[in-house]
Amino acid sequence: MKGPLFYSKILLFGEYGIIKDSKGLSIPYNFFKGALKTDSQLSREAKDSNSSLKNFANHLAEIQSEDLVQFDIVALQKDIEEGMYFDSSIPQGYGIGSSGALVAAIYDKYASDKITVLENLTREKLLKLKTIFGKMESFFHGKSSGLDPLNSYLSLPILINSHDNIESTSLPSQNKEGKGAVFLLDSGMTGETAPMVQIFMEQMKQEGFRNMLKDKFIKHTDACVEHFLNGDIKSLFGHVKQLSHVVLDNFKPMIPKQFHTLWKKGIETNDYYLKLCGSGGGGYILGFTEDIDKAKKSLQGHKLEVVYNF
Missing domain, CATH: 3.30.230 (Ribosomal Protein S5; domain 2)
Incomplete structure (x- = not known):
């Protein structure tokens, strides 16, 4: 069967x-x-x-x-x-x-x-x-x-x-020849949803964290969704970079420790930007890049899987 x-x-x-x-x-x-x-x-x-x-x-x-x-x-x-x-x-x-x-x-x-x-x-x-x-x-x-x-x-x-x-909804059609890509990066370890959500709920008790979520995290997330669906790639990458920054500054426990430096490197070099895939803590990390070859070179030794091409 x-x-x-x-x-x-x-x-x-x-x-x-x-x-x-x-x-x-x-x-x-x-x-x-x-x-x-x-x-x-x-x-x-x-x-x-x-x-x-x-x-x-x-x-x-x-x-x-x-x-x-x-x-x-x-x-x-x-x-x-x-x-x-x-x-x-x-x-x-x-x-x-x-x-x-x-x-x-x-x-x-x-x-x-x-x-x-x-x-x-x-x-x-x-x-x-x-x-x-x-x-x-x-x-x-x-x-x-x-x-x-x-x-x-x-x-x-x-x-x-x-x-x-x-x-x-429907997504803009992929450009198979395009250099831009969304990819999955394997952290090599599993993450558990419940403890991560627990950490998030604890942080939500602090006013500063709540304000950051509203003024930065949600603002950039909403913009990313709009730009992605409209196919406005230039604006999308501007907000993905900001989002990656906000996550690194405020969601550190959800990012496996050995990826903190790699995360920062992406923001500093603009070769790629990383973000959480699901609740984090392990599993896959999502990556966005305007040049997949550059990202692969920059992330040498890591397994990248392309899921969408721009």
Whole structure:
């Protein structure tokens, strides 16, 4: 049995900011994917996934009582008993939506009266899906916006205008010959969402941090989203540089220590600018460059993966 495929996602802009109503832009990333499979002989990873699904099924049974969504829990539990697991190439703890893809796959297969990609996706429907997915994914992260599963489920770029205003969008077409690029930089270590969000929430108690978030972080994030969608690359890079600076100054705990110098080097040389991919603490780091060859040279010894060309 091979279920439909669900892809990883990249939140290009909006990490942490969307908690406080900044804009955000999330895109599917088809390089990594996952699907529900059943096997009587399970490998060690598949066994782990299968036992995690058992606990997840209990969580889904609990959230059904809130009348937001109904699942065929009996069928789900039967399939889990028969050896169902989530077969995924999406690295966990890398900020590209491994749990989101799993949530999307389970909703797709077991939700009753599900909202599908084929219908007219009004704002109400998108928000309802996002709420359902947030409740489902909270099993993995404690608190979830529901955006990762939404992206994975729809496989469309999602523009977040504010907390309760989201829409699917289209991206400017890529210039495959272009030197400019968005890339992923592998930090070589995993990060955990919950502790990072905890640090952020602690910092939000300080007035200075709240002001910085509003006056700098959200201002540059919103501008980046606008310029990216309008294809205004020159203005985009000006704001990405500022954003990279703000993150280095104010989100140090979310940046793995050995990348502080590399982060600074990008801002000083203009060869590339780095930003958080998801909650940080490890996993992937997002990079933007106007000249990918220059960035590769500057970041020699690191693995770069291009996800979008300008």
